[in-house]
Amino acid sequence: MKTKATAFPYTIWMVIFIVVPLLLVAYFAFTAQVPVEGGLAGETRTVFTIDNISQVGKFAPVLTRSITLAAIATVICLIICYPIAYIISRGGGVYQRTLLMLVMLPMWMNFLLRTYAWMTLLEKNGLINRFFGLFGLGPFEMINTGGAVVLGMVYNYMPFMILPLYSIMTKIEVTTIEAARDLGADGLHVFLRVILPLSIPGVKTGITMVFVPAVSTFIISRMLGGGGYLLIGDLIDLQFLGNAYNPNLGAAISIVLMVLILLCMSIFNQFGDEEEMEGTLL
């Protein structure tokens, strides 16, 4: 295989920051620390094991919950963002830039801060409940629910859905739409037969870019889901920084999650045809 010399630094970069960490994760996942027999107290040695992996099975409900919530959030995101992206893409220069800026602006603020903001809104004594209180309604149980977690995911990952959709939709030329109308297509037909099929690559990218971070998030569920909505991300976090300190198990869960995400994505990519993923934005 012939590679360009200029690609060399990038190859080193990839090896250091992607391949090596991945191998480390795999190493941790398939090893365990056991006490050395007859050795000093606390002295351990590393042994190969698949116990970590098989233990992950215990957390199947957490995995299912993570995938379900992330999937719901992704679908809601798509439904909300598709029309937004379309409107932005059809706008004129200044209008288009302003709307895009508005989409990006929240991303400049700290992720934690934004999620905190939602906490104060959703709380029992939060703004929303106080507003409903004015009409003698509520208080509603909003925070610490699955809905709150989904809301947090939708809110935080929305730009990742809008941007790839927008970038693919701006490539749809006005004359293509005019041609469809000229050939007898009314608004609905134009959408179903031209705009939708042409924006599928963007839909695919958007779904990937929302689903993958959503399925492994841990901050959102902790802040908006209380203790009741432990997600797979929280579980991994606990193994490294929490009380249940066990990096080997944490690595094993990560590996399983990775395989699951890859599976989800490859199944998902079977839908439609094997079009090139040209909606990729980043």
Add this chain to the structure above:
Amino acid sequence: MKDNNIISLKNIAVDYDGERVLNGINLDIRDKEFVTFLGPSGCGKTTTLRIIGGFVDASEGDVFFEGERINDLPPHKRKVNTVFQKYALFPHLNVYENIEFGLKISGVEQAERQTRIREMLELVNLTGFESRNVNQLSGGQQQRVAIARALVNHPKVLLLDEPLGALDLKLRKEMQTELKRIQQSMEITFVYVTHDQEEALTMSDTVIVMKDGNILQTGTPQDIYNEPINAFVADFIGESNIIDGVMLRDYRVEFAGVQFDCVDAGFGIDEDVEVVIRPEDIKVVDPEGAPIVGVVESVIFKGVHYEMTVGAHGFQWMIHSTLSEEEGTKIGMNILPNDIHIMRRTEEA
């Protein structure tokens, strides 16, 4: 329908951002006619086409199709189809599916769709290309898919917006003949937009010359070429020598310091006029006794003829001749009365 007009525009005006791009256009297009809007860019020819297609709303005036007012009819309900400037094929569909698009929407049966698409592919010489991706086709092939995609719906009128602009010269010539053949065999009306005068003259039954949102002249290619209404049309329809002259009386004009007989009348005595002479109508003769004598300044070989620039009476004359003269030679020029076209002075330069 005694007048046989399929499309009529009555007093159509269009404003874009407060600027008037069409200025009260009146015109009738007869059924089965090949009509061409000809003019420089920005003259309003494409806007006129889009008025007919339904993509632009007229600020004033009415559009009639077979005698019915269709101002408020959206494009998808009009019985016209368009071949767009950049083809605008559907990139996610192959050749067959592109042509099928309109038929599917209008609910034509599968079997009939197949026959009609096959006919179309044959008509545009693309049999065997059914499953090709449109992005892999050459410009000329994409062009023909666009034509087939429009014609398969059997429109009463086909609108073509500079469809040959992106093709190279040889292909363009071929497509010109091809389009004329298609128009005649399908017996439908073609409304064609171009800035290429040769294209307009080659294919059209009627040429409509436009400038600055106005129609300057409507007529057969022969009329437009031989009897241009003003110096702009004359200059736009092929190269011309445009010289200031004075109409002495009917059938007598003076220019370049010489008096000539001509075939025009109806001007005032001693009226200032513009005289238009086609480069191929100037005869090169012996300087001895010739009405105009000049010196050859440059000679360019153009294939069929030589293009000579000749200086005489402070004017540079363009002459097309099959014989060439040496640069610096003194030659005589003669012009026959029939080849002298007298125009009233136009206000603008």
